Structures are given as C-alpha cells and as structure tokens.
Amino acid sequence: MADLRGARARAVLIGTGCATGGAGADGLDEVPAVRTTITDLAAVLVERCGMAAANVREVHDPAQPFLFGQALAEETAAAEDALLIYFCGHGRAEPRRGRGRALTEDIAGVRREPGTIEEPRE
Template sequence: MRLPDPARTRIVLAGTSEFSELDGLPAVQGNLLALADLFRTAWGMSAQHCVSVSNPAIPRDLSRAVQHAVSEATDTLLVYYAGHGLIDPRTGHLHLAV
C-alpha cells in the first residue's frame, strides 16, 4: 500500500473553539496547530496544500475552503473538524457548529 502523494493531496483542518451559545472548546486551537505541524513536517505537506480554518464566522467560510481543496485534490482529500456538532431534531442531520 502506498502513501498518498503530498503534492496531489489536499488537507483542510477546521475547528471552532469559541461559540456564542455553546461552551467553548479551548483545546481545539492546539489540535489544529499540532495536526498542521505534523502534516507539514512529518509528511512534507506544503502550507498551501494543508490549510487551517479556525473559528469560521459563518458556515460558508468553512465550505469555501473545503470546495477549494476538493477542486485541487487529485490523490487524497482529508477534512478534519474539531468542535461541537448539533443534530437537527426534525431531520436527524448533523450540523457542524461554527
């Protein structure tokens, strides 16, 4: 089994640690920094191919980063999210809290 090619792989690391109506998650910031450092140093990912989205103001800020990564990835796409998730009681769909 081969490892993904870092030049053709895209990674989006997203996390929300501050909320207006939910408890904060201060460890999220450290998680994003540590994962970005790991991918960039141990695996050789460039900063342009491994982006972090920290505390997006609106959902669109996160979805834009993911859409951009999807359009560029030709090997592997990894999307990581740390934060709260909320389940819509009507539909049962999971929503990432931003």
C-alpha cells in the same frame, strides 16, 4: 493507500472551538484545545507525513457557514489525489434531519440557520 507527500494531495482542517456570540452562546462553552489541535495536526501532517505546508489549510472558527463550505470546495477542487478533511469542535445532532449542526453565526444579534454537515459520499 494515497500518498500525502505528493503535490496533488490536500488537507483541510476545520476547528470550531468558540461559540459565536461568546462563551455560553447556545449553551456551548469555548473549547480552547480545538485551536491547538488543528495547529498541531497541521504540523504533524507537514513534519511527519511529508505534506507540503501550502497544501494543508487550517480554518479556525469560521464566523459564517459559507466560509466552512468555501474552504471545503476549494480544497476539493485542488486535490487531485488524496483529500483529508478533519473537523474538530462543536456540533449538535439533529436526528430527525439525519445530520449534525456544526456551525452557527450571530450577526448583529440576528440568528441565522446553522450550517450542517452531512454524511460523506463516495
């Protein structure tokens, strides 16, 4: 089992509790508990599991899908031992594509293609 206390361990905690474009966008209401869940989990990782606070990254309501991917890429590159990825919030299944939508963006009223999460790979 990996040791989360080491300097080589990283965690990225991502929460999407706000539907972009405001509450009710895409039929999704805000989920205020997402922000506190991410913040509380970060505190647990530091206070109870011994992770360095600098190694726990919180990403709250990323406005654009690339910010989600950028956080994952940066923490994956920095992790030399354990990498904990936690996602909490909105998502929609797209069975025909074999993956789920996790993020949407709405910039100046123009809908963009949602970001996706694929199955983790070993």
